[in-house]
Every structure is written in C-alpha cells, then in structure tokens.
Amino acid sequence: MAQPTMQQVAERAGVSLALVSLVMRQAPNVSDYRRQLVLEAAAELGYRPNVLARNLASRQTSTIGVVLNDIHNPFFAEIIDGIQAAFDEAGYRVLIGNGKRSPSGEAEMIETFLQFRVDGIISAGATMSMSSIEAASESTKIVVVGRSSRSQLIDSVNTDDVSGARMAVDHLVELGHHRIAHIDGGTGAGAEARRRGYSEAMTDHGLSAEIVTAGGDFTESGGYLAASELLSQSNQPTAIFAANDLSAAGALHRVEDAGLIVPDDVSIVGYDNTALAAMQHLSLTTVNQPRDELGRLAVRFVLERLRDKRTDSVHHMVAPTLVNRKTSSRLTTGAAT
Amino acid sequence: MAQPTMQQVAERAGVSLALVSLVMRQAPNVSDYRRQLVLEAAAELGYRPNVLARNLASRQTSTIGVVLNDIHNPFFAEIIDGIQAAFDEAGYRVLIGNGKRSPSGEAEMIETFLQFRVDGIISAGATMSMSSIEAASESTKIVVVGRSSRSQLIDSVNTDDVSGARMAVDHLVELGHHRIAHIDGGTGAGAEARRRGYSEAMTDHGLSAEIVTAGGDFTESGGYLAASELLSQSNQPTAIFAANDLSAAGALHRVEDAGLIVPDDVSIVGYDNTALAAMQHLSLTTVNQPRDELGRLAVRFVLERLRDKRTDSVHHMVAPTLVNRKTSSRLTTGAAT
DNA sequence: AGGAGTAATTAGAGCGCTCTAATTACTCTA
DNA sequence: TAGAGTAATTAGAGCGCTCTAATTACTCCT
Structure with missing residues (x-):
C-alpha cells in the first residue's frame, strides 16, 4: 500500500521536488507549462498529498x-x-x-x-x-x-436558554395553565439555565407554589420516567415543559399511556425544535434553537x-x-x- | 501555541530522544527508573505526542x-x-x-x-x-x-435485505393483507434489495397483480409524499411496507392526515428498527437490522x-x-x- | 577478575512534506 | 547588448517522530 510521493511526481515530471510542492499548494508564480507537467505526472501516478507530512512541515492541518x-x-x-x-x-x-x-x-x-x-x-x-x-x-x-x-x-x-424556558412557560400560562411541571435535563448542557428560566417565569406569573421539577437526562426514556413521577402526584400537572425534544417525546408517550389526551388533557412543550419535533406524527410544540x-x-x-x-x-x-x-x-x- | 516536543522532554529528563520515544510507545526494556524520569518530565511540560509526526515515521495512524x-x-x-x-x-x-x-x-x-x-x-x-x-x-x-x-x-x-423485505410482506399477508404497497428507498443503500424482496414475496404469495411501488428516498418527507401517491390511487392499499423507518414515519403521518386509523385501516411496516421505530409514541412494526x-x-x-x-x-x-x-x-x- | 550473555540506552538516518534563501531564466529599457 | 528588475525554479534545512544498528551497562559464571 505504498503511496506515491512528491519525489516520484517530481522525477516523472522532470522538475524539482519544490516545484511539485508549489503546484500542490496552488502557489502563484508557477508557469502554466510546468504546472501542467506536474499535474499530469501526479494524475498518472495517482498521487495524493500526505496531510501528515504536509502539516508536520507547515504546522497546520x-x-x-x-x-x-x-x-x-x-x-x-x-x-x-x-x-x-x-x-x-x-x-x-x-x-x-x-x-x-x-x-x-x-x-x-x-x-x-x-x-x-x-x-x-x-x-x-x-x-x-x-x-x-x-x-x-x-x-x-x-x-x-x-x-x-x-x-x-x-x-x-x-x-439564551433562560429566556427560551420562559417562553415555554409564558406560552402555557397564556393558554390558561397553572399547574406546569418541568422535566429537566440533569447535568446536560443547558439544563441548568432552562431549569432557572422555568422557575423564574413561574415565579413572575405568581405560580411559585406550582413549581414542580422531575429529573430527566435529555433522553426519551428519561422523559418517560419523569412523566410517570409527575402523573403519580396527587396534583397532576395540566402542562409539562420538557428540557428537550427527546424527553418531551418520552413524556408524551407516558401521558398517552395513562389514557390522557395530548393536548386536551395535558399540554406538552419541548425544547430544541429538532427534526424529531417537526415530525408530523409528533408535531411537538417546542422552543426553537437556531x-x-x-x-x-x-x-x-x-x-x-x-x-x-x-x-x-x-x-x-x-x-x-x-x-x-x-x-x-x-x-x-x-x-x- | 507551540507544543513541547520529545526533544524537550528528553532534555528535561536528562536522557536521549530515543529513550523518550520508547517510553511513549510503552516499549519493553526500559528501566523503571528512567521511565519514571521521562514520564515526570513529560507531565511537567504538558507533553502530548504529535500523531502526525509519529505516523509519518511509523507509517500508521x-x-x-x-x-x-x-x-x-x-x-x-x-x-x-x-x-x-x-x-x-x-x-x-x-x-x-x-x-x-x-x-x-x-x-x-x-x-x-x-x-x-x-x-x-x-x-x-x-x-x-x-x-x-x-x-x-x-x-x-x-x-x-x-x-x-x-x-x-x-x-x-x-x-439480508431481500429476506428482510420478504419477512415484512409475509407478516402482512399473514395478517390477511393482499393490497400491500411498497415505498422504496430510491438509490439509497439496500433499497434495491428490499424492492426485490418485496416483489418476490408478493409473487410467491400469488399477489403479483397487487404489486405497487411508490418512490421514496429514505427520508420522512419522501415517505409522506409517496404515501400521498398511494392513497390517491383508486385501489388504496390496506398495508404499506416502507423501505426504512424514517419513510415509514412519513407515511404514517400521511395516512393519519387522510383520516385513516393505523393500524385499523392501514397497516404500516418499516425497516431498520432504529430508536425512532422503538419510540413508544410511534411504536412502529419494523424489520430489525442488528x-x-x-x-x-x-x-x-x-x-x-x-x-x-x-x-x-x-x-x-x-x-x-x-x-x-x-x-x-x-x-x-x-x-x- | 575476565568474559559471555543479556538488558538498557543512544546515535543517526529517514518518513514526506514546507519554506526560506539562493539561483537561474526571462523581459524590458537605454 | 549590457544591466536592472522581475518571474520562475531549485537547493537544502528542518518539522517531530520511529526504528535499526551500534554502544554501553549490567549480571552471572567460572
């Protein structure tokens, strides 16, 4: 599996190693005639630059x-x-x-x-x-x-995850919901900010008494489990804000498993606006991250x-x-x- | 952003360049004493092997x-x-x-x-x-x-995509379906074999007259479009076998959009058994690829x-x-x- | 204590390229 | 046609490492 080197291309083209290097780097100041020679020789040999060597010498990749x-x-x-x-x-x-x-x-x-x-x-x-x-x-x-x-x-x-989370809560409050629970993202990136935005928005709406958070982990199964926890509480939420689309999908299923209708009985909002949320069969209300x-x-x-x-x-x-x-x-x- | 080199490690440890190389490659026949020296020097300097150089020399990465x-x-x-x-x-x-x-x-x-x-x-x-x-x-x-x-x-x-596709058809025939359409994967990998398995199985079941294929491309939207085409035909299929899970999801939505119930009115089978198919909200019957x-x-x-x-x-x-x-x-x- | 045998260490060439500095080849002007 | 100026080409050192071959350091016998 030995690969042709610049040296070989140079010999075949009848020019110096350095000239081949110039051609390969598309440097200016190479005559068309010689450039052509080199390119042809390279093609005939199936030459392919060795990035390792190139970058060892140039110090960039x-x-x-x-x-x-x-x-x-x-x-x-x-x-x-x-x-x-x-x-x-x-x-x-x-x-x-x-x-x-x-x-x-x-x-x-x-x-x-x-x-x-x-x-x-x-x-x-x-x-x-x-x-x-x-x-x-x-x-x-x-x-x-x-x-x-x-x-x-x-x-x-x-x-801005804090305000993203607030948007989700605002949206739900606007729709008349008070008992809005949050399924969070545990230690995942952005989870903390979304958790905070949720709490802040709830408090701003005078709903601090309704703050309920269940532990998720940005996965579907995590969302499912967290939703179970929420549904088993005496005071079931009428809306759930999940920290990402994956866990929202999990929560959605758990809610439907419980015989409840989404969104009639329980509204669900996700986060990310991934292709998953856009999938027409799910059609998840969510917070878009561009x-x-x-x-x-x-x-x-x-x-x-x-x-x-x-x-x-x-x-x-x-x-x-x-x-x-x-x-x-x-x-x-x-x-x- | 200059990185420390082996040479520098060698100097600091008071040994030769070659010895440092041996230590870095965990070669045998290096005394514990010197190995320790080298390791310490490397740690102090924050030395990190240069894969480019290493592999230029050793010809493997x-x-x-x-x-x-x-x-x-x-x-x-x-x-x-x-x-x-x-x-x-x-x-x-x-x-x-x-x-x-x-x-x-x-x-x-x-x-x-x-x-x-x-x-x-x-x-x-x-x-x-x-x-x-x-x-x-x-x-x-x-x-x-x-x-x-x-x-x-x-x-x-x-x-074995041919037999995988046959399984899907066999399954549907077993459930009493005759009008089984196929949404294919176009030029995608495996699409041709699945198309063939579908035709062969249909023929084997004496259903060659029912063979109907709509063009997909392994995407959700492709599946949606293909399903539209199938539903607009005079003789609507009672079952659809899609070439992968993504297009099955698209088809699923299109069928539901038409006011039909899955699986009561139309059965759908996908292919791949990805996490998507397993998602409890979809719960797609599918052909598993391990x-x-x-x-x-x-x-x-x-x-x-x-x-x-x-x-x-x-x-x-x-x-x-x-x-x-x-x-x-x-x-x-x-x-x- | 002198060798033989083995273990540990090192010198030095070379991997395939880039890049600076030097050289050679042109072009133009007077 | 000599000289200046620019364009094109090349020589050669060096990037950071590996690896063979050579050297040096130990052990263990007798």
Whole structure:
C-alpha cells in the first residue's frame, strides 16, 4: 500500500521536488507549462498529498474537529450542518468525534483531535468541566456551542436558554395553565439555565407554589420516567415543559399511556425544535434553537481566532423562539380543577 | 501555541530522544527508573505526542475513519456504537465523517481520510459507486456496511435485505393483507434489495397483480409524499411496507392526515428498527437490522486485514428479524373489499 | 577478575512534506 | 547588448517522530 510521493511526481515530471510542492499548494508564480507537467505526472501516478507530512512541515492541518456530546441526539447532528457548510466555504475540512454522552468520552475525543494537531475544535453540548476545556485551549482554538460559559479563554455560542424556558412557560400560562411541571435535563448542557428560566417565569406569573421539577437526562426514556413521577402526584400537572425534544417525546408517550389526551388533557412543550419535533406524527410544540446559526457562528469565531488572530474571548447569545404545534392547547375548563 | 516536543522532554529528563520515544510507545526494556524520569518530565511540560509526526515515521495512524452516508439518519448513528466499542477494545480511535447523503460528499470524506493516512475506513450506507470505493481500497483497508457487494477487493457486512423485505410482506399477508404497497428507498443503500424482496414475496404469495411501488428516498418527507401517491390511487392499499423507518414515519403521518386509523385501516411496516421505530409514541412494526452486530463485524473485518494480513475479500450477511409493534394488525373484514 | 550473555540506552538516518534563501531564466529599457 | 528588475525554479534545512544498528551497562559464571 505504498503511496506515491512528491519525489516520484517530481522525477516523472522532470522538475524539482519544490516545484511539485508549489503546484500542490496552488502557489502563484508557477508557469502554466510546468504546472501542467506536474499535474499530469501526479494524475498518472495517482498521487495524493500526505496531510501528515504536509502539516508536520507547515504546522497546520486545515482541519477542524467537532466533538458531539451525543451523536444520537438529533440536535447535535443538526448543528453539524451549519458547521460543515461554513467550513466548506472557508476551505477547512471537518472531522467529527462522538463524546458518547460522557465527560470522559468528550475528553478523549478532544485529546485525539489535539494529537492530530487540528487547527480548531468545536465542542457541541459539552458536559465536561470547563477547566478541562480551558486546558485544551492552550493547544488550539476551541469554541463551545450550546453551553453557556464566561470563560476568559474560549468562545461560546449559545441560545439564551433562560429566556427560551420562559417562553415555554409564558406560552402555557397564556393558554390558561397553572399547574406546569418541568422535566429537566440533569447535568446536560443547558439544563441548568432552562431549569432557572422555568422557575423564574413561574415565579413572575405568581405560580411559585406550582413549581414542580422531575429529573430527566435529555433522553426519551428519561422523559418517560419523569412523566410517570409527575402523573403519580396527587396534583397532576395540566402542562409539562420538557428540557428537550427527546424527553418531551418520552413524556408524551407516558401521558398517552395513562389514557390522557395530548393536548386536551395535558399540554406538552419541548425544547430544541429538532427534526424529531417537526415530525408530523409528533408535531411537538417546542422552543426553537437556531441550529444552523449556532453552527455558523461557532465557525465564525474559530475563523476569527485563526485568521484575524483575535485573542480576547467572545460569548454570543442567540434568541430562541417558540414554535407552536399540536401538543399544546388552551386549558379546557373541564380539566381545570 | 507551540507544543513541547520529545526533544524537550528528553532534555528535561536528562536522557536521549530515543529513550523518550520508547517510553511513549510503552516499549519493553526500559528501566523503571528512567521511565519514571521521562514520564515526570513529560507531565511537567504538558507533553502530548504529535500523531502526525509519529505516523509519518511509523507509517500508521491507529485511527479508523468512518464515513456515514447521513449523520441525521439514526440507523447510521446506531451503527457507530458497535464500531466504536469494538475499536476501543482494539486500541484504535475512530473519526467520523458525514457524507451528507450524497455520493460526492462521501467521496470527499474518503479522500480526506486517505490524506490523513488512516489505517482503515468503514463506509456505512455508501451510495457512491463501487468502483470509486475500490479505487480507494488501493490505499487503505475499506469495509462497506449496509450495502451489498460482491467486490473482489473490499469486504462487506450487510443485512439480508431481500429476506428482510420478504419477512415484512409475509407478516402482512399473514395478517390477511393482499393490497400491500411498497415505498422504496430510491438509490439509497439496500433499497434495491428490499424492492426485490418485496416483489418476490408478493409473487410467491400469488399477489403479483397487487404489486405497487411508490418512490421514496429514505427520508420522512419522501415517505409522506409517496404515501400521498398511494392513497390517491383508486385501489388504496390496506398495508404499506416502507423501505426504512424514517419513510415509514412519513407515511404514517400521511395516512393519519387522510383520516385513516393505523393500524385499523392501514397497516404500516418499516425497516431498520432504529430508536425512532422503538419510540413508544410511534411504536412502529419494523424489520430489525442488528446495528451493533453490523458495526462489530465491520470492525472485525478491518482488523483481520490489518493484523492477520488477510487479502481475499469477505462478504457477510446478517439475518434480519421482524419486530412486531403497534402499526400492523389483522385486516378487518370491513376494510377488505 | 575476565568474559559471555543479556538488558538498557543512544546515535543517526529517514518518513514526506514546507519554506526560506539562493539561483537561474526571462523581459524590458537605454 | 549590457544591466536592472522581475518571474520562475531549485537547493537544502528542518518539522517531530520511529526504528535499526551500534554502544554501553549490567549480571552471572567460572
């Protein structure tokens, strides 16, 4: 499996090694005649640049690593789209690593990317400690997406989860609901802020007595379990705000299992507005996170550091919006106690 | 962002460069005393091996690239789990590339991995031409998953889609259905085999006159559209077999939109048995592809080529099974014409 | 104490490329 | 047609590591 090298291309084309290098890097000041010769020789040999060698010498890889907290969560898969599109334009390639929903899995992927000397890393939904991420930032440019941060060292792009959660609560209150419970995201990225937004909004509406939170973990089964807990309480909620779409789907099923109708008996609101929520069979009312924009912003920030040599950190907040679908509706007087 | 090098570690530890290299590669025949010295110096300096340099010299990367046809399709995300688990055990790290559902996107990712000189590539659900994949196999070990192949050059791991499709049809016939339509997967991996299995089974059951196929593309919206087409026909099907879970979900919605009840009026069967199908709110009857096993087998095959130097190609077929959930039921006499 | 045999360490070439500095080839002007 | 100026090409060092071969340090016998 020996690959042809530049040396061989040079010999075949009858030029120097250095000239081949110039051609491969599309440098200016190469005559068309020689460029042609080199290109032909390369094609005949099936030459393919060796990124390892190239980057050992040039000290850059033109490659960005993206660490996803969980490849199974559609939210992260959708952020990738914006990231990939933006980096394609900028001439970088992107490699993806799966964090397997654990801080150590994320840390391993970051370590791998660092060993590969990628030019930058975007970490989506990181659950690992901020200090470990900051440590990695000594070796490359790192941007965190979907997780709030005030780090002096690394940039972050994030939805304003506090106000997103408030929107969900406001929406439900507007529909007449009072007994609004929250299924949270445990230690997941953004869970804390959504929890806080929920409490604050409830309090603002004079419903602090109605605050009820059940523990979830951003998965469907977590949502199912949490909903069980909520339904078994004496004072069943008439609405549930789940910390993400996955757990909202789980809650939805649990509620229907209990013989209740969504949204007539219980309204449900999710978070993220993933393709899952948009699936017409679910049609989940949810809080939209502009995934594409989040991805593109993250890219912009790493490019700013890479190209413009920016060194001070930037923290960008994106505004969420409410997407009204079929799992939420006005509280019927019958259901109200 | 200059990183410490082995040279610096060697100086600090007061040993030779070569010794540091031995320690980093966990080679035997290094005294505990010196090993300790080196490890400490490395830790103090925050030394991290440079994979690029290491592999330039050793001509291997201990890294495998996995190209997913579409990172949004849960089927592929689930194959990753098995792949990752198996490679973790074997001491390889895995990098993921997104093919963006297009042959050219896949080809680009393969090219990137080849330039990085990965030790092997697993391509999941490849839609690019077999000959391009074979061309790449001159440079590294490649295994194709979820797509049938008879290539002499590269290995494949695949579910027996023909018999999987037959199972779906058999199941529906057993439930009394005759008018069973198929929503296919277009040019997607496995689509052709599933189409064939469908036709063959229908014919075997003496239902060749009932064969109806609508064009899908393995997406939810494709399934929705295809179902529209089927419902608008004079002779509406009483059952639909969709080529994957995503399009089954789309079809499901379209059928319900038409005011029909699933499964009472129309039964629906999907394919893949992804987490989506298992979602309790959907509860889709589907054909199971053992994703974890597919992933692990693919890993085994690349390891066999890597470690045991196998050179002849292997094509492995895995048996599918039917998973009976809530979207299929016995044809009611009322619905039968 | 002198060797033989083995264990531990190191020197140094080389992996495939980039990049600076030097060289050579042109073009234009006077 | 010589000289200046620019464009095109090349030599050669070096990126950070591995790996073979050579060297040095130990052990254990006799």
